[in-house]
Amino acid sequence: MDWSRVVESVLVLTHVDENGVALTKASLEAVTAGKELAQRLAASITIGIVGANGRSAARSVTGTGARLIAVGGEAFAQPRFASDAAACEALCRAAHATLVLAPHSSRFARITASVAHRLAGVIDTHITSLDLEGGDGICALRWFYRQRIEVVLTRSKRPWFLLLDGGTHAAFAAEPSAANVEELAVELPVLRTNIVGIRNPRQALQTVRPDARMLFVAGAGWTKKQPDGQTHVEDAGHLILAFLHATNASLGSSKSLVDQGGEGHSVLPFLTHLNQVGQTGSMPRHAKGLSTCCHGEEPHVVGWRFIGERRAISLDANCGWTRGKADVVYVADAFQVMTRLNVLLTVKKSEETAE
Amino acid sequence: MANPLHIVVCAGIVPDPLQTLEPVVTATGPGLKNELVLPAVLDPWAASALYEAAHLAGKWPGSKVWLVSVGPKAKLQQVMMTIAQKAAFELVAIDAPIGGFADAEATAQALTDAIVGIAGLDRERLLLFGGWESASRGAGVTLQLVGERLGILDQFQGVDQIDLREDGSFEVAERVEGGRQQVSQCAGAPAVLGWATGNLAEPRNNPQLGMTNMHTVMPALQRAKRMDLSSNGLHYLSVSLPKQQRLTRVVKDATPEAIAAELAEWIGAE
Numbered sequence: 001m002d003w004s005r006v007v008e009s010v011l012v013l014t015h016v017d018e019n020g021v022a023l024t025k026a027s028l029e030a031v032t033a034g035k036e037l038a039q040r041l042a043a044s045i046t047i048g049i050v051g052a053n054g055r056s057a058a059r060s061v062t063g064t065g066a067r068l069i070a071v072g073g074e075a076f077a078q079p080r081f082a083s084d085a086a087a088c089e090a091l092c093r094a095a096h097a098t099l100v101l102a103p104h105s106s107r108f109a110r111i112t113a114s115v116a117h118r119l120a121g122v123i124d125t126h127i128t129s130l131d132l133e134g135g136d137g138i139c140a141l142r143w144f145y146r147q148r149i150e151v152v153l154t155r156s157k158r159p160w161f162l163l164l165d166g167g168t169h170a171a172f173a174a175e176p177s178a179a180n181v182e183e184l185a186v187e188l189p190v191l192r193t194n195i196v197g198i199r200n201p202r203q204a205l206q207t208v209r210p211d212a213r214m215l216f217v218a219g220a221g222w223t224k225k226q227p228d229g230q231t232h233v234e235d236a237g238h239l240i241l242a243f244l245h246a247t248n249a250s251l252g253s254s255k256s257l258v259d260q261g262g263e264g265h266s267v268l269p270f271l272t273h274l275n276q277v278g279q280t281g282s283m284p285r286h287a288k289g290l291s292t293c294c295h296g297e298e299p300h301v302v303g304w305r306f307i308g309e310r311r312a313i314s315l316d317a318n319c320g321w322t323r324g325k326a327d328v329v330y331v332a333d334a335f336q337v338m339t340r341l342n343v344l345l346t347v348k349k350s351e352e353t354a355e
Numbered sequence: 356m357a358n359p360l361h362i363v364v365c366a367g368i369v370p371d372p373l374q375t376l377e378p379v380v381t382a383t384g385p386g387l388k389n390e391l392v393l394p395a396v397l398d399p400w401a402a403s404a405l406y407e408a409a410h411l412a413g414k415w416p417g418s419k420v421w422l423v424s425v426g427p428k429a430k431l432q433q434v435m436m437t438i439a440q441k442a443a444f445e446l447v448a449i450d451a452p453i454g455g456f457a458d459a460e461a462t463a464q465a466l467t468d469a470i471v472g473i474a475g476l477d478r479e480r481l482l483l484f485g486g487w488e489s490a491s492r493g494a495g496v497t498l499q500l501v502g503e504r505l506g507i508l509d510q511f512q513g514v515d516q517i518d519l520r521e522d523g524s525f526e527v528a529e530r531v532e533g534g535r536q537q538v539s540q541c542a543g544a545p546a547v548l549g550w551a552t553g554n555l556a557e558p559r560n561n562p563q564l565g566m567t568n569m570h571t572v573m574p575a576l577q578r579a580k581r582m583d584l585s586s587n588g589l590h591y592l593s594v595s596l597p598k599q600q601r602l603t604r605v606v607k608d609a610t611p612e613a614i615a616a617e618l619a620e621w622i623g624a625e
Contacts, residue, residue: 079531106512106537110510110511113459113494113503114499126493133592144492150593151591151593151594155590157588194539195538196539198531198537200536206533206534208533210532214622273552274530309621313614327601329603330606330614331605332609337611341619343615348623
């Protein structure tokens with residue numbers, strides 16, 4: 001089929017948050033992207049909602065003027081492949097959209113490729129921006145080889161599913177109002193999976209905070225021998241946790257530091273592989289980032305590709321983490337700097353609390 | 356367990372993460388400069404899946420692990436020389452172009468065809484393993500598409516842990532937002548598990564295991580069918596390295612107090 005002659009229509013797939021009553025922030029970001037794209041293409045827009053109570057969640061997006069469709073009921077309260085895929089398939093079939101946008105959340109990343117396949121469509125994920133190629137064709141930007149190569153691509157086939165990375169668009173915001181929602185009935189397959197719940201990977205502090213303004217990256221240098229010839233892993237742990245407490249920053253880690261746990265070395269007890277940023281870790285987005293005791297070359301540094309302002313404390317000014325990658329590098333002992341920085345931040349926090 | 360496990364691990368090969376990558380335009384589309392001579396490794400998250408599969412199979416007697424891998428024969432052979440020393444498996448090789456720029460649909464179809472053709476595989480007992488994302492395309496869709504083609508309706512992505520019970524049911528922990536894990540209980544195979552890092556360290560090389568594996572690896576490589584992966588309507592408009600290079604201000608010889616004061620001001624500034 002020659003899809004170039006088809007008039008585009010946009011569907012934004014969204015889902016509710018853990019409380020089940022509101023759309024997730026990532027979903028609202030996808031709504032913004034969908035609304036902008038539909039306006040530029042002069043295309044119709046539909047918003048599809050998955051969740052136990054989609055009607056309630058739809059109130060926040062009535063301001064888009066989009067057609068609202070939802071799949072609701074207890075079976076859709078849980079993020080589960082079989083039920084979520086069936087729900088999204090039904091929403092897509094009802095919308096007849098050529099372009100399907102959705103947030104790259106864990107819930108939708110689990111199912112959207114399968115839904116695309118059921119609709120005989122194609123899919124691209126981790127999209128960071130959408131544009132119009134030559135005025136009418138749509139092109140998408142994403143990264144390959146773990147954020148090391150930037151690619152602009154387009155597809156001639158439809159429907160085209162696009163999963164948008166979080167933090168790439170502003171969340172849609174409008175005064176909630178009564179919504180006219182079409183609720184779809186979905187025939188579910190036999191459900192063999194039951195969600196038990198959400199847990200922290202260890203009985204430890206929650207140190208991964210995607211919504212934090214700042215990312216603090218801890219490198220393997222924290223566990224190495226210090227000028228006195230001894231390691232001070234416990235002190236390092238206290239310093240890092242005190243900083244996180246004072247700033248509410250999110251904690252990232254280099255691969256080498258996390259891996260030390262598996263190699264039997266002393267490690268920071270609150271670190272897990274979920275803290276890891278970079279090649280085989282996450283690619284978080286924060287306004288600011290402070291790296292400490294991180295060493296390595298370009299492949300390891302991709303973990304803070306999407307950090308706005310970057311500063312580093314390192315003993316090596318020419319290290320791959322710093323030169324050309326950070327805005328400022330302080331050539332200094334991180335133990336000494338962090339000790340004094342924590343004092344300043346604690347005093348400042350106390351003053352703010354007193355006010 | 357009444358029925359031993361049949362675990363199929365889908366794992367691609369990627370350039371060693373420490374290599375410098377430079378995109379180039381080839382006759383068939385974008386690729387990497389000197390791609391065929393870059394040292395290659397088994398995709399890191401897929402390697403986690405293989406180690407977890409071998410660990411599980413070792414705990415349940417009679418279980419078997421197949422490794423289905425796509426890539427040029429020569430590169431596959433190079434990678435298998437190492438991987439074969441780390442886990443027991445039977446290789447199913449597909450001779451196809453390397454790289455992240457191939458379309459996931461085409462790759463998934465090739466993998467599905469290979470899995471369907473495995474003699475002795477009981478698909479009712481199938482646990483389909485792989486990495487939740489590759490280190491090349493990094494889309495996180497190939498394994499899901501293979502599962503969909505095989506009609507598997509229990510899929511899990513970003514898996515860090517599986518606890519298998521005697522009756523074949525299992526509990527699985529998947530990564531979700533905020534550094535947390537979603538814990539689910541599944542009635543049992545067939546299921547798809549896209550692994551994140553898991554909990555196992557990389558196994559040490561075992562030359563004896565390598566010799567045993569290579570007896571089946573070499574014939575599998577010889578049998579590998581040549582496939583061209585279709586573009587499926589995918590067009591690349593540009594493929595480039597990020598240009599961004601920051602002008603780094605290097606602060607030397609400042610006291611810890613002065614640095615701390617500057618950082619405190621920066622952190623507090625909105």
